[in-house]
Amino acid sequence: xxxxxxxxxxxxxxxxxxxxxxxxxxxxxxxxxxxxxxxxxxxxxxxxxxxxxxxxxxxxxxxxxxxxxxxxxxxxxxxxxxxxxxxxxxxxxxxxxxxxxxxxxxxxxxxxxxxxxxxxxxxxxxxxxxxxxxxxxxxxxxxxxxxxxxxxxxxx
Numbered sequence: 001x002x003x004x005x006x007x008x009x010x011x012x013x014x015x016x017x018x019x020x021x022x023x024x025x026x027x028x029x030x031x032x033x034x035x036x037x038x039x040x041x042x043x044x045x046x047x048x049x050x051x052x053x054x055x056x057x058x059x060x061x062x063x064x065x066x067x068x069x070x071x072x073x074x075x076x077x078x079x080x081x082x083x084x085x086x087x088x089x090x091x092x093x094x095x096x097x098x099x100x101x102x103x104x105x106x107x108x109x110x111x112x113x114x115x116x117x118x119x120x121x122x123x124x125x126x127x128x129x130x131x132x133x134x135x136x137x138x139x140x141x142x143x144x145x146x147x148x149x150x151x152x153x154x155x156x
């Protein structure tokens with residue numbers, strides 16, 4: 001069984017002649033703006049505005065920069081100039097911001113000679129068990145000098 005696989009899925013369909021639907025709408029909007037401005041403005045002002053409208057609608061319809069449409073490009077340019085670009089680093093209350101993760105732990109282990117503060121030790125459960133055993137058992141000496149471990153019993 002042979003299946004036909006679509007090849008050019010990123011290419012828009014040509015709906016109106018050689019134009020896609022977006023290109024057609026941009027050109028139509030420019031044409032309608034020029035048409036209605038002919039009845040509103042004087043001839044010389046209409047002629048100057050027509051040149052600008054043709055350039056702008058043509059740019060929106062046909063110009064692509066790095067695979068992005070002109071509308072996306074203009075939006076990116078406006079956001080770049082509108083939003084602040086100054087980034088100031090401020091220390092947070094004198095505390096060091098802790099990063100989590102294995103890569104950070106590996107970096108600390110590779111570059112430090114001292115134990116890492118704030119990290120849990122894998123020995124912690126073992127040490128807690130020994131402490132618990134010390135509470136339950138006690139080493140004492142017999143009269144002969146031998147040491148013996150016995151369970152501590154408190155009769156109070």
